[in-house]
Amino acid sequence: MKLGFSAEDEAFRAEAAQWLQGQMAGEFKDIAGISNLVSKVERRKEWERQLAAHRWSCIGWPVEWGGRDATLAQQVIFAEEYARAGAPNRINHIGVELAGPTILAFGTQEQKARYLPGIAAGTQIWCQGYSEPNAGSDLANVKTKARLEGDEWVVTGQKVWTSLAHFSDYIFVVARSEEGSKGPKGLSFLLMDMDQPGIEVRPIRQMNGEAEFNETFLDEARCPADATLGEPGKGWGVAMGLLAFERGVSTLAQQMQFRNELDAIVAAARTNGKAADPVTRQKIARAEIGLNLMRYGALRMLSNTDHAAIDGAALTYKIQWATWRRDLGELAMEVLGQAGEIAGGEAYEWSLLPNMFLFSRSDTIYGGTNQIQRNLIAERGLGLPREPRGDK
Amino acid sequence: MEFAFNEEQAMIAETVQAFFAENATSERTRAAMEADGIDRELWASFCMELGLSGIGIAEEDGGVGLGMVELAIVAEAAGSQVSAIPLLGLATAGQAIAAGGSAAQKEQWLGALVSGEAIAAAAHAPAIRAVGGRLSGTVPFVAHGGLADVLVLVGEDAAWLVATGDAGVTVKRHTTMDQTRPLATVTLDGAAGAALDFAGARNALHAAGWVCLAAEALGGAQATLERTVQYSTERMQFGRPIGSFQAYKHRLADMMVLIEQARSAVYWAACAVDEGAPEAQLALHCAKAFCADTYFECAGHMIQLHGGIGFTWEHDAHLFFKRATSIRSMMGDGDWHREQVARLTIGEAA
Numbered sequence: 001m002k003l004g005f006s007a008e009d010e011a012f013r014a015e016a017a018q019w020l021q022g023q024m025a026g027e028f029k030d031i032a033g034i035s036n037l038v039s040k041v042e043r044r045k046e047w048e049r050q051l052a053a054h055r056w057s058c059i060g061w062p063v064e065w066g067g068r069d070a071t072l073a074q075q076v077i078f079a080e081e082y083a084r085a086g087a088p089n090r091i092n093h094i095g096v097e098l099a100g101p102t103i104l105a106f107g108t109q110e111q112k113a114r115y116l117p118g119i120a121a122g123t124q125i126w127c128q129g130y131s132e133p134n135a136g137s138d139l140a141n142v143k144t145k146a147r148l149e150g151d152e153w154v155v156t157g158q159k160v161w162t163s164l165a166h167f168s169d170y171i172f173v174v175a176r177s178e179e180g181s182k183g184p185k186g187l188s189f190l191l192m193d194m195d196q197p198g199i200e201v202r203p204i205r206q207m208n209g210e211a212e213f214n215e216t217f218l219d220e221a222r223c224p225a226d227a228t229l230g231e232p233g234k235g236w237g238v239a240m241g242l243l244a245f246e247r248g249v250s251t252l253a254q255q256m257q258f259r260n261e262l263d264a265i266v267a268a269a270r271t272n273g274k275a276a277d278p279v280t281r282q283k284i285a286r287a288e289i290g291l292n293l294m295r296y297g298a299l300r301m302l303s304n305t306d307h308a309a310i311d312g313a314a315l316t317y318k319i320q321w322a323t324w325r326r327d328l329g330e331l332a333m334e335v336l337g338q339a340g341e342i343a344g345g346e347a348y349e350w351s352l353l354p355n356m357f358l359f360s361r362s363d364t365i366y367g368g369t370n371q372i373q374r375n376l377i378a379e380r381g382l383g384l385p386r387e388p389r390g391d392k
Numbered sequence: 393m394e395f396a397f398n399e400e401q402a403m404i405a406e407t408v409q410a411f412f413a414e415n416a417t418s419e420r421t422r423a424a425m426e427a428d429g430i431d432r433e434l435w436a437s438f439c440m441e442l443g444l445s446g447i448g449i450a451e452e453d454g455g456v457g458l459g460m461v462e463l464a465i466v467a468e469a470a471g472s473q474v475s476a477i478p479l480l481g482l483a484t485a486g487q488a489i490a491a492g493g494s495a496a497q498k499e500q501w502l503g504a505l506v507s508g509e510a511i512a513a514a515a516h517a518p519a520i521r522a523v524g525g526r527l528s529g530t531v532p533f534v535a536h537g538g539l540a541d542v543l544v545l546v547g548e549d550a551a552w553l554v555a556t557g558d559a560g561v562t563v564k565r566h567t568t569m570d571q572t573r574p575l576a577t578v579t580l581d582g583a584a585g586a587a588l589d590f591a592g593a594r595n596a597l598h599a600a601g602w603v604c605l606a607a608e609a610l611g612g613a614q615a616t617l618e619r620t621v622q623y624s625t626e627r628m629q630f631g632r633p634i635g636s637f638q639a640y641k642h643r644l645a646d647m648m649v650l651i652e653q654a655r656s657a658v659y660w661a662a663c664a665v666d667e668g669a670p671e672a673q674l675a676l677h678c679a680k681a682f683c684a685d686t687y688f689e690c691a692g693h694m695i696q697l698h699g700g701i702g703f704t705w706e707h708d709a710h711l712f713f714k715r716a717t718s719i720r721s722m723m724g725d726g727d728w729h730r731e732q733v734a735r736l737t738i739g740e741a742a
Binding site: 073275288292303312320371378381 | 393
């Protein structure tokens, strides 16, 4: 068991830090510190390309696909330095952290060559088409249909909560490709081009006023038959594999954002005097403890060589961070007081902490609600009997 | 960076878990509770047969080397059975003597503590006054103090070794809620106290004590979860195992979420101390506060989720609940540790 970094890793840290800080103080100063995923989109696409040009866009990937084959330690270091430099949240995080690793794990050589270079180069933004109006917590209840027509899939249905679909180039879609199939069987995992007449995206305005999520309508949308990741009809396994990546290294970058949010709360508390209040100090300490344990939990998960077989510990991660951040949002508003309820200008737009407070109410819902997480932990992690279903 | 057990650590974990599961049975623990709160036979075989009592003490001082990670592994296993042994005293006093003792003091005590011939206890003793090398005052709440041959006492700016057999030392044992680690009040009246290096002894005592308690709490909490999961699959109501009801399984899931964080906390703190990391102090406070609360929460759930049987003397749930209660209040409560976290991260309250 070892926590310290080697001299080689520290040299890597220095290199990454120098480059990132140089960018944020120089050419990309205008987008430093942005944590949402909706503002200054064009500039942030440029930033993705800049990262790629210097081979910093997907360092954990193999060298042959534009990565650096970075070790776990180096990925941890890069995530830390990325946040320390104040670089903006990755607008293509779905491509780099979800689509890419899934294609690397399940894709054919030909599929890798078709899709990975665009992600690595920062030129193709991806989004995720899982949820549907009647496939939320019951994700396997997908109704979107795919039928083969010659050498093309023809896909019709509706996806919802599609983050960033409004500026994405590709979407991965879970669709029912075997007529009459039910539940997790008969689903296929399709990689689709967003730029086609059969796909229409309508934004969903959220309670914080922003519109990061969308409804995505597919009406005879098409993709080549060989754009199926994994076997046709076995898409559920691919989708679940992808959820495992969601619990992997990407969590470290997310934690750095949490660090910045907690630091902002502490700064606000120092400014308005709440930092001296014993009750507030207890709450800040609880947040500090939780964030540290999240970090070491992720390192434990990633260091565990057995983690391909998603073990129980990894199942606890989602509810842990989601609940922590919801509590952090409440703490932010307690520290800010009524000042936190007044927007900076006339528009219904919120600065970092009030926006986080509002947005964090979605954390305990998307990617599996806290209630679904508890079912997963209890049934898969602890081996408890399943709840009887109403549809069987 | 490799935050997972190495081969040797995994082997130690397997060995100690098997040792405590086999030997620290409920029956033997209850026998110790009826007596003076220690299973002497268990302690003797732990010290003499297992060969792990010298963890964290250098080989030239009679120990086996290794560090806080290995101590945590042992304490976790001991805690999972609520073992009635003076492990905390050995860890705290042993580390304090190893770090702050003279060569003669180490020679006199460390070998005897590691072999189990002598039992040690340690305590925070702000009320002790030293006049001309003689100590006077009262030290309350000394864990396993009624059995100790030697005490390490840490005052505001000094630390001492006191042999309980010496003149001027009176020890009063108390009937204590947690009967597996009874508390005693030690009164000194002009007793001989041998000085230890203050900072060395205090820091080592704190690190070992907080790691030991946090790890015991982790082991205990994990045991409450496992035992309750077991019960929930056997107990039938409404024609179903009670563990199939969401109201029930969600509470078990919440326990697991806390316990996995506690596991990260224990080994982060232990590892940080071993590596002399700048964040070691922060990690120790996080671990003590979080693990103690986790254990208490889980032990409380264990009682509730067992229903009436969980409230009986016969069932082991109360052993966990009482140990959790004592760990929460021992060596700084949660509020105190969280205030230290606040002090380290946002500064003094001013």
